[in-house]
Amino acid sequence: MSHGSYHPILDPTKAPAFPSAVLPVLRNPQLRKNVAHAIDVIQAKRGKLVAEKTDWQELRTAGAAIRAHALENLGFYLEQFEERCTAAGGVVHWAADAAEARQIIVKLLREENASEVIKIKTMTSAEIQLNPFLESAGVRTYETDLAEIILQLGEDEPSHIVVPALHVNRSQVREIFSRTMGLKDLSDDPKELTNAVRTYLRRKFLDIPTAISGANFLVAETGSVVVVESEGNGRMCLTLPRTMITLAGIEKVLPRFQDLEVMLQVLARSATGERMNPYTSVWTGVKPGDGPQKFHVVLLDNGRSSILAKKTERQTLRCIRCAACMNACPVYRQTGGHAYGSVYPGPIGAILTPQLMELHHARSLPYASSLCGACYEVCPVKINIPEVLLELRSRVVNQGRDQAGRLFDPMYLGLRIASLIFSRAWLFHTAQFFGRVGLRFLRRKDGWIHSLPSIGGKWTQTRDLRGLPSQTFHGWWAARKRETK
Amino acid sequence: MNVHVQPRPRSRQMILERVRAATHSVTKGAGELEDAYAALPRGYVRSGGLSGEARIALMIERLREYGAEVIECGPEQVQAAIAAQLASSGKHTFVVPAGLSAAWLTPGFEWKIDRDLIASEIEQAEGVVTAAFCGVADSGTIVLHHSAAEARRVLTLLPDWHLCVLRARQVVETLPEYFARCEQAPGLATYISGPSATADIEMTRIKGVHGPRLLHVVMVRDE
Ligand code: SF4
Numbered sequence: 001m002s003h004g005s006y007h008p009i010l011d012p013t014k015a016p017a018f019p020s021a022v023l024p025v026l027r028n029p030q031l032r033k034n035v036a037h038a039i040d041v042i043q044a045k046r047g048k049l050v051a052e053k054t055d056w057q058e059l060r061t062a063g064a065a066i067r068a069h070a071l072e073n074l075g076f077y078l079e080q081f082e083e084r085c086t087a088a089g090g091v092v093h094w095a096a097d098a099a100e101a102r103q104i105i106v107k108l109l110r111e112e113n114a115s116e117v118i119k120i121k122t123m124t125s126a127e128i129q130l131n132p133f134l135e136s137a138g139v140r141t142y143e144t145d146l147a148e149i150i151l152q153l154g155e156d157e158p159s160h161i162v163v164p165a166l167h168v169n170r171s172q173v174r175e176i177f178s179r180t181m182g183l184k185d186l187s188d189d190p191k192e193l194t195n196a197v198r199t200y201l202r203r204k205f206l207d208i209p210t211a212i213s214g215a216n217f218l219v220a221e222t223g224s225v226v227v228v229e230s231e232g233n234g235r236m237c238l239t240l241p242r243t244m245i246t247l248a249g250i251e252k253v254l255p256r257f258q259d260l261e262v263m264l265q266v267l268a269r270s271a272t273g274e275r276m277n278p279y280t281s282v283w284t285g286v287k288p289g290d291g292p293q294k295f296h297v298v299l300l301d302n303g304r305s306s307i308l309a310k311k312t313e314r315q316t317l318r319c320i321r322c323a324a325c326m327n328a329c330p331v332y333r334q335t336g337g338h339a340y341g342s343v344y345p346g347p348i349g350a351i352l353t354p355q356l357m358e359l360h361h362a363r364s365l366p367y368a369s370s371l372c373g374a375c376y377e378v379c380p381v382k383i384n385i386p387e388v389l390l391e392l393r394s395r396v397v398n399q400g401r402d403q404a405g406r407l408f409d410p411m412y413l414g415l416r417i418a419s420l421i422f423s424r425a426w427l428f429h430t431a432q433f434f435g436r437v438g439l440r441f442l443r444r445k446d447g448w449i450h451s452l453p454s455i456g457g458k459w460t461q462t463r464d465l466r467g468l469p470s471q472t473f474h475g476w477w478a479a480r481k482r483e484t485k
Numbered sequence: 486m487n488v489h490v491q492p493r494p495r496s497r498q499m500i501l502e503r504v505r506a507a508t509h510s511v512t513k514g515a516g517e518l519e520d521a522y523a524a525l526p527r528g529y530v531r532s533g534g535l536s537g538e539a540r541i542a543l544m545i546e547r548l549r550e551y552g553a554e555v556i557e558c559g560p561e562q563v564q565a566a567i568a569a570q571l572a573s574s575g576k577h578t579f580v581v582p583a584g585l586s587a588a589w590l591t592p593g594f595e596w597k598i599d600r601d602l603i604a605s606e607i608e609q610a611e612g613v614v615t616a617a618f619c620g621v622a623d624s625g626t627i628v629l630h631h632s633a634a635e636a637r638r639v640l641t642l643l644p645d646w647h648l649c650v651l652r653a654r655q656v657v658e659t660l661p662e663y664f665a666r667c668e669q670a671p672g673l674a675t676y677i678s679g680p681s682a683t684a685d686i687e688m689t690r691i692k693g694v695h696g697p698r699l700l701h702v703v704m705v706r707d708e
Binding site: 034037038041042054058059061062065066069071073074075076078079088094095096100144146147150163165169170173190191193194198201205206221222224230231232233235239240250255256257260262264265268272274275276277278280282283284285287289290291299301305306308309 | 506511512522525637642660675680
């Protein structure tokens with residue numbers, strides 16, 4: 001809605017490929033300005049707070065190691081979490097895929113006779129497309145995070161995982177709120193807009209007895225769930241309702257409570273450029289007299305266990321969803337999030353989405369990167385995103401190739417021959433010799449080749465190739481040695 | 486607990502099997518797991534190097550950066566400091582957890598003591614007074630473990646004004662020092678670092694979205 005004519009599609013099975021999905025954004029200067037502004041602000045704050053931390057690299061090393069250890073022993077830690085959470089009065093459910101997770105949640109809501117539910121921002125719920133499903137099952141969903149309200153009321157989609165409405169500016173927010181909340185005299189002052197939401201939601205928090213949340217971390221040792229937030233809408237949802245349902249990916253487990261001393265320090269600084277986010281909540285099952293008296297956790301696989309099985313790709317699951325990689329990404333800065341066709345945009349989306357889709361969809365995403373490595377450098381859990389991107393690119397190519405027909409594929413043949421030649425010095429020198437001789441006929445007087453024959457012509461259509469010099473470096477070096485002797 | 490959802494043992498088993506198959510080459514046996522965990526690199530700063538005075542000064546500075554109001558008092562003046570804060574708040578009705586020292590309930594105000602108060606009663610209170618478990622100077626964080634004097638979670642959430650009594654002895658410098666102080670992991674905990682805030686509209690920071698908009702801290706110099 002807030003971009004005029006097009007509605008972004010965040011379902012990887014339906015979204016157009018990245019190169020065509022970016023076009024509406026690249027033609028929308030307002031959107032690009034909104035995105036660039038937001039990113040500049042976060043980046044500046046992050047930079048300052050990371051710089052003041054003398055042990056930043058040690059924290060990253062520890063964060064990466066803790067997450068890797070948890071993943072390598074995930075079976076143990078998941079069972080431990082289940083056991084401790086259950087002992088504390090929680091109920092743990094397991095969902096193999098998105099459909100099963102939706103089914104479990106709807107069933108729980110039916111048992112509560114819930115016709116309405118309040119929600120804390122959770123990307124996992126967007127991943128399984130929970131809201132449209134609940135609406136069609138007759139359950140009205142109320143997002144309570146300010147950005148999510150802007151998107152829900154404006155019928156828009158998230159474009160960032162920490163500040164999901166960063167592509168919408170204040171006058172667009174004013175327009176959405178005044179239209180949907182019936183507030184004619186609303187100004188575009190962010191303070192006034194925020195107050196409108198406080199009033200709009202207060203009653204909902206007090207009246208709606210069922211809530212759905214995501215989780216930032218699950219703690220195996222204690223069976224606790226951790227939610228990190230800024231606004232207090234999370235605390236409202238975690239405290240006031242009778243029934244709480246938490247949806248979490250199986251990868252969210254941390255071994256011990258103490259591991260939070262690392263994760264919380266790196267998360268807030270990376271995500272919003274704060275020393276600590278305003279509110280962090282930890283709860284364990286059910287506590288009589290305090291908060292929801294019924295508590296369910298839905299553990300979601302949905303493709304994660306197959307990512308876990310691959311050595312290079314496994315690190316993808318270390319992600320703590322801080323969004324630092326997208327804030328640092330030169331591609332994301334230009335395109336914003338919608339072009340990634342998934343709730344997970346930016347570099348992490350470029351590796352996570354195709355894997356969650358088992359490369360049946362989102363195959364263009366591993367190419368939506370310049371491989372500059374900025375994402376790896378900022379990632380608080382040291383996910384080597386470029387390495388995973390390359391791995392996925394090769395898998396995309398191999399998967400797309402008809403194995404029997406590959407001997408007729410000029411690209412395949414060319415690269416096989418090149419690999420043969422480059423791995424043998426004598427073949428390489430011979431090829432160089434013939435190349436020099438051959439290309440000499442194509443070289444013009446100015447020393448450049450302006451057009452190549454056959455498929456090479458495609459390359460020279462838009463550029464020139466410098467003619468090879470008459471002597472190679474190796475040849476020159478050998479000649480020089482002979483002379484100095 | 487009364488739960489009617491059918492357990493789906495098949496998905497549980499299937500997911501765990503897939504996870505185990507995916508990691509069988511790297512998963513540690515039960516005995517080695519403990520050692521592998523203990524061997525994880527932890528080269529980051531665990532305890533800070535500030536003197537007692539500087540640590541408290543940093544805590545106060547961070548709290549003030551967040552817009553919290555901080556007043557200091559000696560261990561003998563807690564009652565008076567609370568009374569002064571209450572008087573200048575312009576508010577009249579307060580909720581308090583049942584475990585709070587009765588001496589802190591200054592006469593002349595309306596006190597609702599939390600004995601299973603319902604949400605709408607709590608919401609009508611204008612303010613809340615609580616103790617705390619710990620303060621983390623590095624990030625200006627107030628830690629509540631929701632013991633009898635720290636209130637149930639809802640008490641520090643609905644009223645718009647929160648007065649928190651923090652003792653200098655409870656203040657640590659770094660986050661790892663707080664975790665070292667937890668002899669046992671708390672079942673419930675809330676870490677508060679400044680009043681609730683959002684930057685969702687054009688990254689402009691707005692204070693007080695849903696939680697208390699005003700945070701006051703009485704820092705008791707008991708060191
Ligand atoms: S990949 Fe790293 S930088 Fe990107 S969101 Fe995940 S943890 Fe943050």
